[in-house]
Amino acid sequence: MALLDIRNLRVEFRTAQGLFPAVDGIDLTVDEGELLGVVGESGSGKSVTMLALMGLLPWTANVTADRMEFAGRDMLSIPPRERRRLTGAEMAMIFQEPMSSLNPCFTVGFQLTEAIKVHQGGTRRQRRDQAAELLQQVGIPSAASRLSAFPHQLSGGMNQRVMIAMAIACNPKLLIADEPTTALDVTIQAQILDLLVQLQRERGMALILITHDMAVVAETARRVNVMYAGQQVETRPVDSLFDNPRHPYTAALLDALPERASGKTRLPTIPGVVPGIADRPGGCLFHPRCRFAQQRCKTNRPELESDRDGRVRCFFPLDRGEPTDWPEDAESRGSAA
Amino acid sequence: MFRFAITRIAVLLPTFIGVTVIAFSLIRLIPGDPVELLAGERGISAERHAKLMQEMGLDRPLHEQYLTFILDVFQGDLGKSIRTKTPVSEEFFALFPATVELSLCALLFAVAIGLPAGVLAGVRRGKVFDHSVMTVSLAGYSMPIFWWGLLLIILFSGTLGWTPVSGRISVMHFIEPITGFMLIDTLLQGNYAAFNSAVRHLILPAVVLGTIPLAVIARQTRSAMIEVLGEDYVRTARAKGLPPWRIVGLHALRNALIPVVTVIGLQVGLLFSGAILTETIFAWPGIGKWLVDSIHRRDYPSVQGGLLLVASTVMIVNLIVDLLYGLINPRIRHAR
Structure with missing residues (x-):
C-alpha cells in the first residue's frame, strides 16, 4: 500500500474576486522510500498541494479531496491533536527560504530540541546530544557549538541544513522539500540536494522534492509529477519523461534546459505566464501557451489518461516531439496556430 | 551590548540640555511672575515688587539666569521653591513615589489587559472578538482623560459607592512613609485595613490613567501579531507539530513583543502627562498635581x-527599554 495516497485534491482560496482553484484535482501517490519529483512553474500549485497535506494552509483555503491518506490514516477527517502528532514526526517539511523559516529570536539548539521534545520527550541532556548529532549528520561543522547560535549568525545554506536536521529529527516516513535550494547560491544548491538524497537513501524515507528546476529532477528523482495551473499534466518515471515527454508543457520545460539546447543560438522559452484568477482559460488550461493547440483544446478540458508507463493530460500527446492523433482537416488545425 | 548601551547613553546628553532650555523658558513665557502671585489680590507696590524680584535674582538677564540654573543643575542643585522655601528636589522626591505608584499600576493594568487582548484579537483576526477589541480600544483612545475620569467617578463612586472619590488613602489611616509607596508601606506595617483602603483609592485613577496606554498596546500587539503570524517561521513551528499555545505564545509572541516593548516604553511619557490630569481629578498627591499648583x-x-x-x-x-529591546531581539544584541 502506498505511504501517501491523494485522490482528486482540490484547494480553493476565497479571494475578493471569488473562489480561486489553486489546486484542481490532483492525484498523488508516494510509496515508502520513494523519491518523487514535483515540477512546474511558480503558481502551478505545487506548494499548495503539500501545504494542504500538512494542514498548513491559511484559513482562506478550502481543501476537499476524494481521498487523502497518509500511512493508512485519513488526513481529511483527522482531529487537530492527532494531526499534530503526525506533522513534524512522521511527515516533515522544509521550505524555500531558510533564512526566514527559522525563528530569529531563538537559538538553533532551542528550535531543534523543541521538535524532539514535543514528539519524543527525553531529558534535556538527551535532547541536546541528539540535536548535536543531527547537526553533524546534516554536515554542519563543530555541530555542538552551533547549537547556541542564532539563525542570523549562520549562512543560508547552514540554515537550510538546520531546517533539514529539524525535519529528520523524529525519523519521518515522508519528507517534503519545497524548493529547498531556490534561495541558495548554486554551489550550495548541489550540496543540499546531495544531502537530501543521501538522507533519503540512508533512512529509507520517502522524499517529495518540489522544484521548478528540471535539472534538479533529472539528478535526483525516480518518478516525476509535472504540474500546471493546479493540475497534473504528466507523471511518469524520470528516464522516460526525459527521453520522450508526452505533454507539450513537459516538452517545453525540457527544451528550456540549457544543457539540452546545445547548437541553438537562443534558449527556447515558454511564452506567457501561468494563468491567475482573472485569466483562467476554458478548455485545456495550457492551450494559450501551447504550440500544438487545436480547436478542441480551446473548448474541451482533457482528462488525465493512462498511457504507456505513466499518465498524461492531453488530447494529442507528443511522441518524439510530434503530436499524435492530430485532426486531419486543416481548418481546425490552422485556426489554432 | 556594552557599546550599544554606551551609544544609547551618549545620545541622551544633548536631549537633556534641550530639556533644560525648554523647562527654563516655557514657564517664563507665561504672563505674570512669582512675586505678583505671592502678593495675591491685594497687589504690591512697584518698588517692593522690584526689590523682591531682585532678591530672587529674577531681574537679571535671561541668559544669566539660565547659566546659573544649569550650573546649579550640574552640581545637583535644583534650587528652592519660591512658595515653600524647601529644596525642589526634596519636594519632588517626597511626592514622586505617589506618581510612580499610580503610573506603574496604570501601566500594569494596561499591559495585563492590552497585551492578551491584542494577542487574541490578532489570532482571531476578522472575528467578533477582534472587532470588539478594536472598537473598544478606539473608544478608549479617543476618550479625554478628564471626561473619562469624571464618568467613572460618577458611576463607581457616586451611584454604586464602590470606590472613594479622591485621595490616596482614607484619613482614618496614618501611614508613616517608608518607601513612599502606599501599597508597600501599608503591607510593611502590617496594616491590612489601610492596604485595602489604598487599593480602593488606587483602582479608579489607575484605570483612568491606563486607558489610553491600554488601547495603544492592544492595537500595537494586534498588528504585530498579525504580521508575525504570517511569517515563515510560524509556518515552520506549525510544521513541527507544536501545540497552538506554544506557536502563538512563544514563537509568535516573542517576535511580536519587539515593537510592543518599544510602544510600552513610549507610554511612560504619556503616563506622566496623563498623570497631571488624573492626579488633578482624583486629588492624588503626586508630581502632576504639584506641578500644576507650581505653574499656577x-x-x-x-x-x-x-x-x-x-x-x-x-x-x-526609554533607555532601559532600548536596552531591553536588545535582550528581546538577538539581532540587535549582536549588531555593532
Whole structure:
C-alpha cells in the first residue's frame, strides 16, 4: 500500500474576486522510500498541494479531496491533536527560504530540541546530544557549538541544513522539500540536494522534492509529477519523461534546459505566464501557451489518461516531439496556430 | 551590548540640555511672575515688587539666569521653591513615589489587559472578538482623560459607592512613609485595613490613567501579531507539530513583543502627562498635581526643576527599554 495516497485534491482560496482553484484535482501517490519529483512553474500549485497535506494552509483555503491518506490514516477527517502528532514526526517539511523559516529570536539548539521534545520527550541532556548529532549528520561543522547560535549568525545554506536536521529529527516516513535550494547560491544548491538524497537513501524515507528546476529532477528523482495551473499534466518515471515527454508543457520545460539546447543560438522559452484568477482559460488550461493547440483544446478540458508507463493530460500527446492523433482537416488545425 | 548601551547613553546628553532650555523658558513665557502671585489680590507696590524680584535674582538677564540654573543643575542643585522655601528636589522626591505608584499600576493594568487582548484579537483576526477589541480600544483612545475620569467617578463612586472619590488613602489611616509607596508601606506595617483602603483609592485613577496606554498596546500587539503570524517561521513551528499555545505564545509572541516593548516604553511619557490630569481629578498627591499648583503660582524653580526631573525619568525609562529591546531581539544584541 502506498505511504501517501491523494485522490482528486482540490484547494480553493476565497479571494475578493471569488473562489480561486489553486489546486484542481490532483492525484498523488508516494510509496515508502520513494523519491518523487514535483515540477512546474511558480503558481502551478505545487506548494499548495503539500501545504494542504500538512494542514498548513491559511484559513482562506478550502481543501476537499476524494481521498487523502497518509500511512493508512485519513488526513481529511483527522482531529487537530492527532494531526499534530503526525506533522513534524512522521511527515516533515522544509521550505524555500531558510533564512526566514527559522525563528530569529531563538537559538538553533532551542528550535531543534523543541521538535524532539514535543514528539519524543527525553531529558534535556538527551535532547541536546541528539540535536548535536543531527547537526553533524546534516554536515554542519563543530555541530555542538552551533547549537547556541542564532539563525542570523549562520549562512543560508547552514540554515537550510538546520531546517533539514529539524525535519529528520523524529525519523519521518515522508519528507517534503519545497524548493529547498531556490534561495541558495548554486554551489550550495548541489550540496543540499546531495544531502537530501543521501538522507533519503540512508533512512529509507520517502522524499517529495518540489522544484521548478528540471535539472534538479533529472539528478535526483525516480518518478516525476509535472504540474500546471493546479493540475497534473504528466507523471511518469524520470528516464522516460526525459527521453520522450508526452505533454507539450513537459516538452517545453525540457527544451528550456540549457544543457539540452546545445547548437541553438537562443534558449527556447515558454511564452506567457501561468494563468491567475482573472485569466483562467476554458478548455485545456495550457492551450494559450501551447504550440500544438487545436480547436478542441480551446473548448474541451482533457482528462488525465493512462498511457504507456505513466499518465498524461492531453488530447494529442507528443511522441518524439510530434503530436499524435492530430485532426486531419486543416481548418481546425490552422485556426489554432 | 556594552557599546550599544554606551551609544544609547551618549545620545541622551544633548536631549537633556534641550530639556533644560525648554523647562527654563516655557514657564517664563507665561504672563505674570512669582512675586505678583505671592502678593495675591491685594497687589504690591512697584518698588517692593522690584526689590523682591531682585532678591530672587529674577531681574537679571535671561541668559544669566539660565547659566546659573544649569550650573546649579550640574552640581545637583535644583534650587528652592519660591512658595515653600524647601529644596525642589526634596519636594519632588517626597511626592514622586505617589506618581510612580499610580503610573506603574496604570501601566500594569494596561499591559495585563492590552497585551492578551491584542494577542487574541490578532489570532482571531476578522472575528467578533477582534472587532470588539478594536472598537473598544478606539473608544478608549479617543476618550479625554478628564471626561473619562469624571464618568467613572460618577458611576463607581457616586451611584454604586464602590470606590472613594479622591485621595490616596482614607484619613482614618496614618501611614508613616517608608518607601513612599502606599501599597508597600501599608503591607510593611502590617496594616491590612489601610492596604485595602489604598487599593480602593488606587483602582479608579489607575484605570483612568491606563486607558489610553491600554488601547495603544492592544492595537500595537494586534498588528504585530498579525504580521508575525504570517511569517515563515510560524509556518515552520506549525510544521513541527507544536501545540497552538506554544506557536502563538512563544514563537509568535516573542517576535511580536519587539515593537510592543518599544510602544510600552513610549507610554511612560504619556503616563506622566496623563498623570497631571488624573492626579488633578482624583486629588492624588503626586508630581502632576504639584506641578500644576507650581505653574499656577509661577514657582519657577519648582516648575523647571520638576519638569527636568520628569523628563529625566522618561529618558531613563526609554533607555532601559532600548536596552531591553536588545535582550528581546538577538539581532540587535549582536549588531555593532
